[in-house]
Amino acid sequence: MISKLHKLLRNVQKTSSFTHIRGLVGLGSLNEELTSELKHKIEQHWKGQLSFPEYDEKSGLEKYYVLSMFPYPSGNLHMGHVRVYTISDTIARYQRMNNKNVIHPIGWDAFGLPAENAAIERKVAPSEWTKLNIAQMKQQLHELSCTFEWERELATCDKNYYKWTQDLFLKLYDNGFAYQKEAYVNWDPIDQTVLADEQVDENMRSWRSGAKIERKLLRQWFIRTTRFASDLYNGLDDHSLKDWQDITKIQKNWIGECNGVTFDFPINGHDPIHLWTRHPEYATEARFLAVSNSYLLSKCEGIELMPGTKRLGLTATNPLNGETLPIFVTDLVDYFEFCDTHIGLPTIFERDRSFCDRFDINYKFVGDDFKGTQLEVCKKAQELGVGGYWTSAKLRDWLISRQRYWGTPIPIIHCKGCGPVPVPRSDLPVELPKLTEKCLLDQSDWVNTTCPKCKLKARRETDTMDTFVDSSWYYLRYLNVHKDSMFDTERAKKMIPVDLYIGGKEHATLHLYYARFISHFLYSLGLLPEKEPFKRLLVQGMVMGRSFRLRGSRQYVPGDQVNVLDAKRNKAFHKETNQPVVTTWEKMSKSKYNGIDPSEMFKKYGIDTTRLLILADVAPTSHRNWNSNTFPGVLNWQKRLWLTVQEFIAYRSSSPPPISNEEFKRHDDYLFDSRNYYVKGANFNFKVAHQFNVVISKMQGLTNSLRVNNCVNGIECCIVKIPRHRLELLSDEEVLEVALQQKEVKDTLNSRQHVKYKYLLQPCYEGLINIVVAKSAESMVL
Numbered sequence: 001m002i003s004k005l006h007k008l009l010r011n012v013q014k015t016s017s018f019t020h021i022r023g024l025v026g027l028g029s030l031n032e033e034l035t036s037e038l039k040h041k042i043e044q045h046w047k048g049q050l051s052f053p054e055y056d057e058k059s060g061l062e063k064y065y066v067l068s069m070f071p072y073p074s075g076n077l078h079m080g081h082v083r084v085y086t087i088s089d090t091i092a093r094y095q096r097m098n099n100k101n102v103i104h105p106i107g108w109d110a111f112g113l114p115a116e117n118a119a120i121e122r123k124v125a126p127s128e129w130t131k132l133n134i135a136q137m138k139q140q141l142h143e144l145s146c147t148f149e150w151e152r153e154l155a156t157c158d159k160n161y162y163k164w165t166q167d168l169f170l171k172l173y174d175n176g177f178a179y180q181k182e183a184y185v186n187w188d189p190i191d192q193t194v195l196a197d198e199q200v201d202e203n204m205r206s207w208r209s210g211a212k213i214e215r216k217l218l219r220q221w222f223i224r225t226t227r228f229a230s231d232l233y234n235g236l237d238d239h240s241l242k243d244w245q246d247i248t249k250i251q252k253n254w255i256g257e258c259n260g261v262t263f264d265f266p267i268n269g270h271d272p273i274h275l276w277t278r279h280p281e282y283a284t285e286a287r288f289l290a291v292s293n294s295y296l297l298s299k300c301e302g303i304e305l306m307p308g309t310k311r312l313g314l315t316a317t318n319p320l321n322g323e324t325l326p327i328f329v330t331d332l333v334d335y336f337e338f339c340d341t342h343i344g345l346p347t348i349f350e351r352d353r354s355f356c357d358r359f360d361i362n363y364k365f366v367g368d369d370f371k372g373t374q375l376e377v378c379k380k381a382q383e384l385g386v387g388g389y390w391t392s393a394k395l396r397d398w399l400i401s402r403q404r405y406w407g408t409p410i411p412i413i414h415c416k417g418c419g420p421v422p423v424p425r426s427d428l429p430v431e432l433p434k435l436t437e438k439c440l441l442d443q444s445d446w447v448n449t450t451c452p453k454c455k456l457k458a459r460r461e462t463d464t465m466d467t468f469v470d471s472s473w474y475y476l477r478y479l480n481v482h483k484d485s486m487f488d489t490e491r492a493k494k495m496i497p498v499d500l501y502i503g504g505k506e507h508a509t510l511h512l513y514y515a516r517f518i519s520h521f522l523y524s525l526g527l528l529p530e531k532e533p534f535k536r537l538l539v540q541g542m543v544m545g546r547s548f549r550l551r552g553s554r555q556y557v558p559g560d561q562v563n564v565l566d567a568k569r570n571k572a573f574h575k576e577t578n579q580p581v582v583t584t585w586e587k588m589s590k591s592k593y594n595g596i597d598p599s600e601m602f603k604k605y606g607i608d609t610t611r612l613l614i615l616a617d618v619a620p621t622s623h624r625n626w627n628s629n630t631f632p633g634v635l636n637w638q639k640r641l642w643l644t645v646q647e648f649i650a651y652r653s654s655s656p657p658p659i660s661n662e663e664f665k666r667h668d669d670y671l672f673d674s675r676n677y678y679v680k681g682a683n684f685n686f687k688v689a690h691q692f693n694v695v696i697s698k699m700q701g702l703t704n705s706l707r708v709n710n711c712v713n714g715i716e717c718c719i720v721k722i723p724r725h726r727l728e729l730l731s732d733e734e735v736l737e738v739a740l741q742q743k744e745v746k747d748t749l750n751s752r753q754h755v756k757y758k759y760l761l762q763p764c765y766e767g768l769i770n771i772v773v774a775k776s777a778e779s780m781v782l
Contacts (some may be wrong), residue, residue, distance in 0.1 A: 034642040039606035055103040057337040064100035069503030070107040073133040079543040089146040105478040106148040111155035116406035126406040163429035164486040166411040180184035181271040187216035209480040223398040227345040229391035230258040242536045256392025263387040265316040267357040288344035295340040301502040319386040337392035400466040407464030415451035415458040541623040545594030558593040674705035
């Protein structure tokens with residue numbers, strides 16, 4: 001240790017080093033022990049000097065857009081927030097240090113049911129409740145020392161934001177992507193709103209309230225996401241997408257193989273019938289349409305031809321040739337999986353021929369010369385606006401209607417004479433009225449208006465949009481959050497796509513799917529430079545807390561009421577009742593008594609230490625079991641680092657004896673090798689692998705290199721010299737890692753693989769650790 005300090009001393013001016021280091025840590029004295037109180041003192045010193053660098057649009061440096069999924073403003077940060085925002089801030093700081101022009105924004109996903117329900121319970125307006133929560137969480141994020149660009153802060157409930165969400169809806173409407181139809185929907189009786197299929201679990205319960213879902217017939221707004229299904233599916237193979245492996249599988253499974261084409265055949269007085277077929281080239285040869293008993297039209301009147309089969313009084317028009325087609329409710333045809341409608345093609349399907357013969361439907365066989373090509377038929381359907389797009393049988397369009405107040409109003413006016421009429425863009429935003437109820441229907445002053453076309457009485461659309469619409473494009477609004485436009489196309493060319501997107505796996509299906517769809521849509525309008533919005537994903541795991549549940553029940557009990565006899569064998573008992581308790585690691589929750597308040601962590605350990613603890617031990621993509629038993633590694637490292645600085649200053653302030661040039665060179669070479677090894681490893685794990693736990697491990701190894709003096713006896717063992725009173729600060733693994741970086745050790749091992757090591761504290765040597773190599777003495781001779 002002394003000789004390494006000599007090396008450091010040769011490169012530091014005696015009159016300036018002590019003052020400089022004191023200034024770095026923000027203290028007048030470095031003689032104190034590193035306690036929590038001292039850590040708080042250091043943090044307070046630096047807090048006022050924390051900078052919030054902004055993206056420089058005039059800079060010629062390479063841009064780096066790092067984005068963490070913006071939070072719902074619940075009112076308090078939880079440890080999951082601490083993890084995701086520590087990760088994004090760590091990446092942002094690292095990229096700035098590597099001379100990148102970094103954009104690192106933050107905002108609030110502020111609309112939605114939780115805020116509305118909480119506000120109703122407290123008899124306050126959702127806007128006020130949300131505003132208070134944002135202020136509180138913003139203060140906590142400042143406390144966490146995250147270097148966000150607060151100048152770009154946004155909230156989806158701000159009218160200056162949802163004005164452009166409404167503008168996005170109108171773009172979709174103008175281009176035939178937004179439409180309204182009657183449909184059986186998933187109704188949540190507790191939250192009193194519609195849920196998309198993907199928000200209902202396999203037990204037909206709501207993702208949020210847990211209520212048993214009811215089927216209800218309502219007129220709803222949809223977005224034709226299926227039109228881009230094939231593009232979205234194939235886009236997942238784009239070579240520019242990195243670290244998408246698991247997410248690619250999830251997304252592809254959600255979309256499904258796009259091996260068929262959709263058509264919409266109009267019906268007088270009803271919404272068009274939606275059809276899917278693997279054989280679009282034969283669509284002009286359709287002789288009838290069939291629907292299952294689960295389809296909406298099955299309830300219409302008709303003539304019963306036989307039990308289970310009736311011919312409806314309705315007919316459909318084949319838009320590809322103008323022919324009128326009968327519609328049957330029947331189970332005598334083969335429906336494709338996931339489909340409840342069928343195009344009758346007796347030309348190619350035997351059961352369809354049998355159906356036609358049975359019910360006197362005329363048909364004729366056509367040769368290949370008379371059928372259309374897939375490309376021709378699809379192109380014609382697209383030109384007519386009746387489908388023609390490749391998609392999977394299971395994928396459905398995006399249901400965006402919500403029957404709640406706290407969301408973006410849909411900018412449509414319903415007129416008896418003109419039908420649905422878009423709100424003129426000059427009248428945007430359609431602002432929410434102030435109320436504390438659940439629905440806009442009762443707000444007559446707001447609902448009643450005039451038609452923009454005929455100027456007669458009309459009514460506003462009272463459904464609000466799914467909050468996934470708000471979050472599908474927020475990364476674009478950050479580019480020019482204060483400008484009076486949705487986003488700046490020229491800026492988008494420079495700043496899009498996002499280089500690294502960080503968030504939880506729970507958003508791997510819906511949010512990413514919808515965000516990708518909107519990006520593909522805007523690209524099709526020429527507004528974005530690329531289809532895909534996000535280059536790399538970092539899907540962080542959850543922070544798990546240890547929970548205790550009474551065996552055989554769903555009742556959770558606090559940890560202080562449990563007597564743990566053997567944690568490994570899951571032996572624990574409830575202190576009061578002596579009932580056996582099941583211990584497990586689960587997502588932190590108040591109801592499970594396993595949550596950790598970040599503020600308590602900040603008070604006990606300090607901000608920097610909490611950030612280190614959340615990054616250490618496990619990869620960011622893995623779940624983090626929050627256990628204080630894992631803390632000593634980081635805490636001891638901090639002590640070692642602090643001790644190193646103290647000893648450096650002590651030697652720097654004294655007059656140590658000189659060392660020989662040979663001795664100096666030996667230590668100089670060793671530190672040079674150590675630095676290169678650890679810095680290279682840290683850079684790789686920052687840039688490529690995003691394994692911040694390994695980065696911390698490398699920095700711990702570098703610290704150990706400064707503190708441990710190693711040598712090799714040249715025959716059969718590698719001897720690591722270290723003062724005995726420091727042994728408790730180094731683990732065996734840390735000593736081994738330091739030793740393996742020595743040139744002498746490397747030369748001794750001579751690149752041999754699979755070498756075993758045994759750690760021995762030699763009793764006859766003061767403060768020596770022998771790392772015995774499991775090889776013969778002859779093979780180890782230098």
